[in-house]
Amino acid sequence: MPQDTKSIVKAIANGEEVGSHIHKALDDVDPILSVENFNLHYGEKQALFNNNMVIPSMQITALIGPSGCGKSTLLRSVNRMNDLIDIVRISGDMKLNGESIYDPNVDVIELRKRMGMVFQKPNPFPMSIFENVVYPLRISGERNKARLEEVCERSLRKAAIWDEVKDRLDENALGMSGGQQQRLCIARAIASDPEVLLMDEPCSALDPIATGKIEELIHELKGSYTVLIVTHNMQQAARASDFTAFMYLGRLIEYGPTSDIFTNPHLHDTGEYVSGRFG
Amino acid sequence: MSDTQSAKKGLGGAALFYYGEPMVWLTGSALVLCVLMILGFLAYILWMGMSTFWPRDLTEYQLKNNAVISGEVHIEESYELPEGAFGNLSTEIQKELQPIITNGNSDRIMVRTCNYDVSGTHFDWIDANLITKQSDPEWLCFMERLSKKPFIGYPQAFVIDGQVSVEGSKETWDALHKVLAEVQSRFKKRRALEKHALGDLRHEETDARMYAIEVMLESGEDSAEHKAALDAYESAKARISKDSQVILGEIDALKLENSKYQIRMQTGDGKTLEIPVAEIVRIYAPNRAGLFSKTGVYLSRWWEFLTDDPRQANSQGGIWPALFGTVVMTLLMTMFVVPFGVIAALYMREYAKKGPLLSTVRIAINNLAGVPSIVFGVFGLGFICYIVGDWVDQTFYPAHVHEALPVFKKGGILWAACTLALLTLPVVIVATEEALSAVPNSMREGSYGCGASKWQTIWRIVLPRSLPGILTGTILAMARGAGEVAPLMLVGAVKMAAELPTDPSASFMHLGFHIYDLSYHSQDSEAAKPMVFTTTLLLIVMVAVLNIIAIRLRNKLNKRFNIQTF
Numbered sequence: 127m128p129q130d131t132k133s134i135v136k137a138i139a140n141g142e143e144v145g146s147h148i149h150k151a152l153d154d155v156d157p158i159l160s161v162e163n164f165n166l167h168y169g170e171k172q173a174l175f176n177n178n179m180v181i182p183s184m185q186i187t188a189l190i191g192p193s194g195c196g197k198s199t200l201l202r203s204v205n206r207m208n209d210l211i212d213i214v215r216i217s218g219d220m221k222l223n224g225e226s227i228y229d230p231n232v233d234v235i236e237l238r239k240r241m242g243m244v245f246q247k248p249n250p251f252p253m254s255i256f257e258n259v260v261y262p263l264r265i266s267g268e269r270n271k272a273r274l275e276e277v278c279e280r281s282l283r284k285a286a287i288w289d290e291v292k293d294r295l296d297e298n299a300l301g302m303s304g305g306q307q308q309r310l311c312i313a314r315a316i317a318s319d320p321e322v323l324l325m326d327e328p329c330s331a332l333d334p335i336a337t338g339k340i341e342e343l344i345h346e347l348k349g350s351y352t353v354l355i356v357t358h359n360m361q362q363a364a365r366a367s368d369f370t371a372f373m374y375l376g377r378l379i380e381y382g383p384t385s386d387i388f389t390n391p392h393l394h395d396t397g398e399y400v401s402g403r404f405g
Numbered sequence: 406m407s408d409t410q411s412a413k414k415g416l417g418g419a420a421l422f423y424y425g426e427p428m429v430w431l432t433g434s435a436l437v438l439c440v441l442m443i444l445g446f447l448a449y450i451l452w453m454g455m456s457t458f459w460p461r462d463l464t465e466y467q468l469k470n471n472a473v474i475s476g477e478v479h480i481e482e483s484y485e486l487p488e489g490a491f492g493n494l495s496t497e498i499q500k501e502l503q504p505i506i507t508n509g510n511s512d513r514i515m516v517r518t519c520n521y522d523v524s525g526t527h528f529d530w531i532d533a534n535l536i537t538k539q540s541d542p543e544w545l546c547f548m549e550r551l552s553k554k555p556f557i558g559y560p561q562a563f564v565i566d567g568q569v570s571v572e573g574s575k576e577t578w579d580a581l582h583k584v585l586a587e588v589q590s591r592f593k594k595r596r597a598l599e600k601h602a603l604g605d606l607r608h609e610e611t612d613a614r615m616y617a618i619e620v621m622l623e624s625g626e627d628s629a630e631h632k633a634a635l636d637a638y639e640s641a642k643a644r645i646s647k648d649s650q651v652i653l654g655e656i657d658a659l660k661l662e663n664s665k666y667q668i669r670m671q672t673g674d675g676k677t678l679e680i681p682v683a684e685i686v687r688i689y690a691p692n693r694a695g696l697f698s699k700t701g702v703y704l705s706r707w708w709e710f711l712t713d714d715p716r717q718a719n720s721q722g723g724i725w726p727a728l729f730g731t732v733v734m735t736l737l738m739t740m741f742v743v744p745f746g747v748i749a750a751l752y753m754r755e756y757a758k759k760g761p762l763l764s765t766v767r768i769a770i771n772n773l774a775g776v777p778s779i780v781f782g783v784f785g786l787g788f789i790c791y792i793v794g795d796w797v798d799q800t801f802y803p804a805h806v807h808e809a810l811p812v813f814k815k816g817g818i819l820w821a822a823c824t825l826a827l828l829t830l831p832v833v834i835v836a837t838e839e840a841l842s843a844v845p846n847s848m849r850e851g852s853y854g855c856g857a858s859k860w861q862t863i864w865r866i867v868l869p870r871s872l873p874g875i876l877t878g879t880i881l882a883m884a885r886g887a888g889e890v891a892p893l894m895l896v897g898a899v900k901m902a903a904e905l906p907t908d909p910s911a912s913f914m915h916l917g918f919h920i921y922d923l924s925y926h927s928q929d930s931e932a933a934k935p936m937v938f939t940t941t942l943l944l945i946v947m948v949a950v951l952n953i954i955a956i957r958l959r960n961k962l963n964k965r966f967n968i969q970t971f
């Protein structure tokens with residue numbers, strides 16, 4: 127398909143309405159999450175403009191785009207973390223498995239329990255490794271020791287950190303290295319078997335080796351979890367994800383299979399961005 | 406380059422600020438001054454507090470006018486002779502001293518002579534030029550007595566049942582030490598009987614009487630219930646008075662046994678005095694005592710100081726009731742202030758909407774910390790004692806109200822703890838708020854991201870993580886509360902409490918109030934000085950220990966929560 131050379135950057139600067147270029151491949155995926163006409167304001171400032179996208183189930187979807195374009199905002203809107211910020215206003219809706227996320231009757235806490243979240247900086251809790259991993263179960267009132275132990279081991283194994291910590295589960299999690307902490311946070315995020323795993327630049331605070339381990343891990347999670355990941359690292363997006371969405375100034379610009387976005391983008395701007403010539 | 410030049414071109418002051426080295430010296434020397442002042446203060450208190458209990462040597466001076474003065478030398482200084490100095494001496498001696506009188510300067514020493522009941526003075530100033538002979542007599546003894554000021558003199562004779570049994574210093578000393586221990590133990594027994602056995606009976610009597618009155622108030626003066634209660638009270642009273650008689654008999658027997666022994670002491674200038682052995686708390690002859698026995702005296706004084714009741718208007722003896730009162734009051738206060746402070750800070754930091762109202766509240770709390778503490782005392786007295794206490798009495802102690810015997814409508818350890826809790830509330834709130842705001846937001850987000858509710862996040866993540874800071878605030882509040890005096894004077898601290906404050910309405914003794922009382926209200930302030938210093942030392946040590954615990958605890962917890970290895 128020939129590239130559209132019209133500049134989106136200029137169009138936005140001129141105040142024109144710009145639509146999203148969604149690739150055909152996304153028409154027949156099995157969506158777990160859909161974003162519908164979603165707008166978000168921080169006070170007076172609009173951060174997301176009329177976003178529409180579907181996130182395919184059991185696939186890895188990467189969100190890319192220049193700094194400040196609203197990737198984190200979009201990600202945090204999925205599990206309503208933005209509710210914690212007083213000045214945020216939204217319109218439009220998102221649906222998880224067809225159920226509205228922003229319906230006034232939705233129990234936010236129950237909603238968040240259905241998703242796991244991994245943050246940019248590892249944020250283990252000031253408690254033992256074991257307690258960190260089973261935290262989501264603890265707050266749901268799980269007391270059964272055997273079940274907690276089973277979940278702990280399974281999650282740590284999936285997060286590829288079991289062998290490193292199995293002998294020191296009682297030690298404080300804050301004594302681990304940064305890479306270990308981040309994998310621990312991933313274990314924690316998947317402990318309650320979430321339907322969607324949200325990751326906001328999970329490797330940005332890590333060195334290349336730890337990054338490599340996490341990427342491998344994300345790759346292994348494919349097939350058992352739906353992952354939505356924000357990244358600044360083009361190689362990472364290219365290597366690890368199945369679909370890639372390119373965002374710019376709060377708009378979803380282009381969205382398609384990762385291979386297409388990186389080798390054969392519809393828009394000229396997308397190509398420029400993924401090859402590092404702008405952004 | 407141009408920057409440097411323009412700065413140099415400026416006036417001298419500007420250049421000074423530009424280079425800034427003098428500021429290092431200024432700030433550095435200010436710090437050194439502060440440290441020196443603090444260290445000097447601590448060293449002074451430490452030295453005075455540690456040394457006052459050490460037994461001093463006793464010196465005997467013979468003077469030109471044939472007077473003999475013996476005692477502990479406390480001050481040696483030079484002074485300017487006042488007009489008409491030596492005027493009370495004979496003309497012969499005055500002539501002899503003429504060159505010194507014309508010179509106008511001389512040296513003098515202050516001797517603590519004790520023997521107030523013989524001589525009418527505690528201290529004597531002696532001009533060095535009057536001294537003809539100075540000696541350290543072996544058998545000059547220092548005697549601490551129960552109800553009178555100390556005595557300095559020579560043991561002369563030991564008297565049993567009015568008959569002289571032995572004479573001579575050594576013989577008397579030996580005879581005394583044969584019976585001293587048993588006499589003292591009999592005295593202790595007697596005091597325990599007076600304090601506890603009789604005290605308990607008194608309480609029992611009051612309780613029975615109050616119960617009868619309560620029944621009267623409830624069912625009326627002429628009711629059968631009241632008659633029955635009155636009968637019960639009368640029989641209890643009869644039994645109690647019988648029991649008291651028995652105890653009083655025991656006490657009399659002990660007294661009688663002890664009154665058998667007397668010791669006749671002679672002062673340096675030849676006066677004699679018979680002193681009951683039961684009056685002797687401690688006697689030592691410092692000039693013949695070695696280092697070992699002096700250490701013994703020193704330690705036994707500390708032991709008495711820490712574990713015994715005060716004597717003689719608090720200027721002698723121990724401070725155990727004050728120590729106990731301070732500790733109990735501080736712990737009670739902590740139990741009140743910490744939950745309240747932490748909950749208030751939690752609301753302000755985690756729940757309240759930021760805005761002008763919250764800022765106003767915060768400023769008000771900070772101002773509370775600057776309110777003079779006596780104001781809290783007035784509030785404690787006016788509101789807690791007289792309004793809350795009145796309500797408690799009306800509700801729970803109708804009989805006491807009827808008899809005009811306030812229980813809670815007066816100062817007491819509970820109300821004092823409440824008042825101080827209010828006083829230290831800002832310390833806890835500010836420290837807790839700081840600790841809460843130091844919890845990284847990423848931890849809170851992580852918890853919310855796991856689907857935790859707000860309270861779960863606070864309870865499981867925020868509070869444990871801010872525990873070190875909360876603890877520090879707690880201990881600071883404890884230290885502040887333990888050292889506070891002014892409000893306590895209004896809400897229950899007393900000069901002398903008959904019993905330890907084991908029930909919440911009881912008045913109590915307090916170290917800080919004790920120091921204040923000794924320094925300003927003792928008839929004989931010089932004699933009370935040692936107690937002031939040792940009590941101050943104890944209070945400072947207590948506060949320092951609290952602070953050290955706080956720091957260690959915080960460091961330990963910080964290590965647990967703050968390791969960052971990347």
Ligand SMILES: Nc1ncnc2c1ncn2[C@@H]1O[C@H](COP(=O)(O)OP(=O)(O)OP(=O)(O)O)[C@@H](O)[C@H]1O
Nearest residue numbers: 168171173191192193194195196197198199200211
């Ligand atoms: N709490 C907030 N309050 C106000 N504005 C915010 C807030 N968070 C983000 N924004 C604004 O929203 C816009 C999008 O921010 P967002 O954090 O989503 O960007 P991002 O794509 O994640 O950037 P980065 O790659 O740097 O993380 C930015 O312009 C930012 O200034």
Ligand SMILES: [Mg+2]
Nearest residue numbers: 197198199326
């Ligand atoms: Mg971001």
